[in-house]
Structures are given as structure tokens and as C-alpha cells.
Amino acid sequence: xxxxxxxxxxxxxxxxxxxxxxxxxxxxxxxxxxxxxxxxxxxxxxxxxxxxxxxxxxxxxxxxxxxxxxxxxxxxxxxxxxxxxxxxxxxxxxxxxxxxxxxxxxxxxxxxxxxxxxxxxxxxxxxxxxxxxxxxxxxxxxxxxxxxxxxxxxxxxxxxxxxxxxxxxxxxxxxxxxxxxxxxxxxxxxxxxxxxxxxxxxxxxxxx
Amino acid sequence: xxxxxxxxxxxxxxxxxxxxxxxxxxxxxxxxxxxxxxxxxxxxxxxxxxxxxxxxxxxxxxxxxxxxxxxxxxxxxxxxxxxxxxxxxxxxxxxxxxxxxxxxxxxxxxxxxxxxxxxxxxxxxxxxxxxxxxxxxxxxxxxxxxxxxxxxxxxxxxxxxxxxxxxxxxxxxxxxxxxxxxxxxxxxxxxxxxxxxxxxxxxxxxxxxxxxxxxxxxxxxxxxxxxxxxxxxxxxxxxxxxxxxxxxxxxxxxxxxxxxxxxxxxxxxxxxxxxxxxxxxxxxxxx
Numbered sequence: 131x132x133x134x135x136x137x138x139x140x141x142x143x144x145x146x147x148x149x150x151x152x153x154x155x156x157x158x159x160x161x162x163x164x165x166x167x168x169x170x171x172x173x174x175x176x177x178x179x180x181x182x183x184x185x186x187x188x189x190x191x192x193x194x195x196x197x198x199x200x201x202x203x204x205x206x207x208x209x210x211x212x213x214x215x216x217x218x219x220x221x222x223x224x225x226x227x228x229x230x231x232x233x234x235x236x237x238x239x240x241x242x243x244x245x246x247x248x249x250x251x252x253x254x255x256x257x258x259x260x261x262x263x264x265x266x267x268x269x270x271x272x273x274x275x276x277x278x279x280x281x282x283x284x285x286x287x288x289x290x291x292x293x294x295x296x297x298x299x300x301x302x303x304x305x306x307x308x309x310x311x312x313x314x315x316x317x318x319x320x321x322x323x324x325x326x327x328x329x330x331x332x333x334x335x336x337x338x
Numbered sequence: 339x340x341x342x343x344x345x346x347x348x349x350x351x352x353x354x355x356x357x358x359x360x361x362x363x364x365x366x367x368x369x370x371x372x373x374x375x376x377x378x379x380x381x382x383x384x385x386x387x388x389x390x391x392x393x394x395x396x397x398x399x400x401x402x403x404x405x406x407x408x409x410x411x412x413x414x415x416x417x418x419x420x421x422x423x424x425x426x427x428x429x430x431x432x433x434x435x436x437x438x439x440x441x442x443x444x445x446x447x448x449x450x451x452x453x454x455x456x457x458x459x460x461x462x463x464x465x466x467x468x469x470x471x472x473x474x475x476x477x478x479x480x481x482x483x484x485x486x487x488x489x490x491x492x493x494x495x496x497x498x499x500x501x502x503x504x505x506x507x508x509x510x511x512x513x514x515x516x517x518x519x520x521x522x523x524x525x526x527x528x529x530x531x532x533x534x535x536x537x538x539x540x541x542x543x544x545x546x547x548x549x550x551x552x553x554x555x556x557x558x559x560x561x562x563x564x565x566x567x568x569x570x571x572x573x574x575x576x577x578x579x580x581x582x583x584x585x586x587x588x589x590x591x592x593x594x595x596x597x598x599x600x601x602x603x604x605x606x607x608x609x610x611x612x613x614x615x616x617x618x619x620x621x622x623x624x625x
Contacts, residue, residue, distance in 0.1 A: 153528070153537075154532075156554070158531065158540045158541065158544065159540075161541075179535060180537035180538075180539065181509065181533065181536020181537040181538070182536060184504055184537070184538060225510070320373075
């Protein structure tokens with residue numbers, strides 16, 4: 131039921147997640163942040179069970195911090211993706227974590243953003259654009275059609291809103307509110323908390 | 339079956355002798371039955387309500403196991419109750435019903451569904467009564483020890499995190515806990531929802547149990563941050579009353595508590611059926 135979307139642009143990575151936290155048919159919380167910062171330049175977007183997501187993300191964040199403290203150097207996005215995948219893979223046949231993740235990060239060395247798709251079964255793939263949850267069904271084709279290498283930030287934001295508009299329009303489960311975050315050389319910034327109302331002829335209201 | 343009682347003894351003993359933080363709060367000391375694959379055994383005999391629904395994300399072998407589990411389930415957990423809590427400007431309001439059902443039979447109309455953790459924190463009970471009572475009581479012990487060791491009051495966030503970590507380590511063992519930790523600390527009124535699945539959520543209002551959709555209706559319609567104390571208490575009472583009216587698994591008496599900087603206080607304890615008709619009469623008089 132969670133929707134996560136992300137893609138890579140020119141020197142940035144933009145990610146969005148819905149802000150619902152629920153249990154069966156009920157929405158318990160409508161300002162739930164699923165885009166968790168690992169360090170200053172990486173975001174782990176979690177979807178799936180709330181408890182597993184919290185505990186697993188905490189595990190990754192604390193271990194990345196520990197590495198930084200011990201070795202006085204930050205890990206690259208690729209390394210964090212590999213480490214995360216390994217944790218998921220070793221757990222799957224014993225005590226599985228039911229979380230699907232999108233890991234986005236900006237590496238200062240390469241001056242590039244990267245995005246990884248991680249599954250609860252322990253799969254990991256570096257992608258240019260992708261989504262988790264039901265959003266993946268609707269958003270996949272939009273990104274196939276409109277994503278280009280090296281999109282500017284304004285074009286990227288417009289493309290992201292196009293994707294979110296589609297999710298709100300077609301997904302029967304009501305997810306109007308999304309949180310969009312962006313990672314670039316300056317770090318993580320919250321772009322917008324968007325409330326989408328497709329009845330108003332595809333207009334988007336912006337929330338504080 | 340595994341005995342959680344002996345786990346507690348182990349934890350307390352180690353926390354008295356050894357002052358290291360790790361042993362004090364270590365959670366993986368579950369006693370397991372002396373058989374091959376105890377984890378699978380636990381999963382096979384206990385089924386929770388949510389497991390009985392279709393879950394499309396699970397691969398085929400998980401789904402097959404679920405079918406077996408449904409048939410062999412000896413213990414069924416369900417959350418037949420209504421509890422709610424919300425925070426507002428002047429504090430936290432907690433309101434609960436008091437009915438306990440086993441199947442279609444009302445086992446008791448006078449269950450205490452609010453467990454005090456300490457003087458300024460309350461925990462609510464939903465799901466398995468034994469599980470909730472035990473773990474909330476255990477949380478009270480841990481919070482007391484924290485205060486003695488650190489000479490400061492434990493925050494609601496920390497207390498809820500402790501409970502969350504404990505429940506997460508027991509997440510596949512068939513516990514059924516849907517509790518809210520409500521309190522007032524240096525950050526103001528606080529409210530956390532803790533689940534036996536391991537989720538922990540912070541929000542300004544929650545309702546848990548089979549009657550929660552009905553309670554949410556009244557609660558969402560009347561909730562504002564700047565309610566007066568009487569209005570807030572009345573809102574909590576009305577919401578539980580509405581839930582007991584509609585939900586057959588909720589009833590008995592409606593208990594309302596209020597928590598502010600001076601601690602928690604029990605405000606009222608009214609019979610749910612009488613309360614409904616009292617409200618009706620009040621409406622008629624107002625007209």
C-alpha cells in the first residue's frame with residue numbers, strides 16, 4: 131500500500147513517498163515520513179511493515195554511523211546498498227524483514243547521484259528510475275516514456291508530480307499526500323509536501 | 339508452551355548484578371520449547387486475525403503455510419475492544435471501554451484496560467489481555483528502574499521505544515498487543531501507538547480495537563488542538579460511547595482519564611448503555 135518513487139537527474143536524486151501509515155483498512159497517521167536519511171547525502175525510502183521498516187532502517191543507519199566513527203570516512207551509496215542487501219539476504223530464510231527499499235544517494239567523489247532498488251528477498255539493482263509498491267505499476271510506464279538522462283531540477287520535479295498525479299488518480303486506495311525530497315551536493319532537502327487533488331483538473335495544491 | 343515469566347526473572351537478576359546497559363534491556367532471552375524448530379512451532383499453532391486475510395506480497399510457500407496455520411490454529415487473537423487517546427493543548431485524554439469477549443460470549447464487563455506505567459504515563463490494553471498486562475507491567479518496572487538509576491523521569495518517547503524493542507524481538511511468536519503509551523513529559527503531552535508487529539507511531543490521536551472505526555468517526559469530527567478540558571473529556575467519552583453503541587465487542591463501562599503535568603487522574607466511570615440514553619435525553623432537552 132505504500133508508494134515510493136525515485137529517479138536520478140543531473141547531479142541530484144529526487145524521491146517521493148506517500149505519507150500514510152495504516153493498519154488494514156484504517157489510516158493511523160497521515161504525516162508519516164518514509165524517506166529516512168542515512169547520513170547527510172543518502173536517503174533510505176522504506177515500504178512494507180512499519181515495525182520491520184523502523185527497526186531495519188535503524189540498523190542500517192547506526193551501522194553506517196559506526197563505520198564513519200571508526201574509519202573517519204563516509205561510505206559511498208554503492209557500499210551502503212551492498213551492505214543493506216546483505217542484511218536483507220541473510221535474514222530472509224531465518225527472520226525476514228518485510229521491507230522493500232529505495233536507496234538514493236549523492237557521492238561527492240563522483241559528483242553523481244545514484245538510486246538502488248532493494249527487495250525484501252535480498253535483491254539489489256542500480257536503477258535510473260523506479261518505484262516500490264502499487265505505484266510501480268502506474269509510474270513505471272510514465273518514467274519509461276518521459277525520463278531522460280540529465281534532467282534539470284525543474285523538469286525533474288515536474289516529472290515527479292506527473293507520476294504522483296497518476297498514482298493519486300488510479301490507485302483505488304486514497305493517497306493524496308506525498309512528501310518529495312531531493313539529494314544533491316548540498317545534502318538532503320525537503321522539496322515539498324504535496325497534496326494532490328486530481329478532481330480539480332490535475333491541479334496540485336501545495337502544503338507547507 | 340514457552341514461559342515468559344521465567345524470562346522476566348532472568349532479566350531482573352541480570353539487571354541487579356550487572357549494571358551494563360546491554361544486559362538491563364536485552365530482549366532476546368526467550369525460553370523456547372525443547373523441540374526441533376521452535377520458531378516454526380510457535381508460528382504454526384497461533385494465528386492472528388490479520389494473518390487470515392490474503393497477503394499478496396508473500397511468496398507461494400508463505401501462503402501455503404498460512405493455509406495450514408488457519409486450519410491448525412488453536413489460539414486466535416483478536417482485538418475486541420475500543421480504546422482511544424488524544425493529545426491537546428492542556429494534556430492527554432485516554433478513554434476506554436471495559437468489555438472482554440471470548441468468541442461470542444462476554445467474559446467480563448469490568449476489565450481494566452488502562453494500566454498505569456508510572457504517575458504521569460498510562461498504557462492502554464487491546465488484543466490479548468494477558469500479553470498487554472504483562473508487558474505494560476514490565477514496562478512500569480523498567481521505567482521505575484530507569485528513574486532510580488538516572489535520577490530523572492523517563493520520557494514517553496523512551497518508554498515507548500523500550501516497549502517497542504521488546505515487542506519487536508517477540509514479533510513472530512503470536513503475541514497480540516495493540517497498546518497506546520500516553521503521557522505528559524518535558525516535551526508536553528505525548529502519545530505513541532505500539533503494536534505487537536513491532537510498529538511504533540507518534541500522532542496526536544489514536545483509536546485501537548474492533549470499535550476503533552466508530553470511535554474515529556466521532557473523534558475526528560470533534561477534535562481540535564485548542565479544546566477546553568471539559569470539552570476534551572466529553573469528546574473522549576462520547577467517542578467511546580458511540581463505539582460501544584455500534585460494536586458488539588465493546589461495552590461495559592466507559593472510563594475516562596486525563597493526564598497533565600501533575601500526573602494522571604481518573605475522571606469518570608459510566609455505564610456505557612446508560613450513557614448513551616443520557617446523551618440522547620440531553621439532546622432532546624437542548625432542542
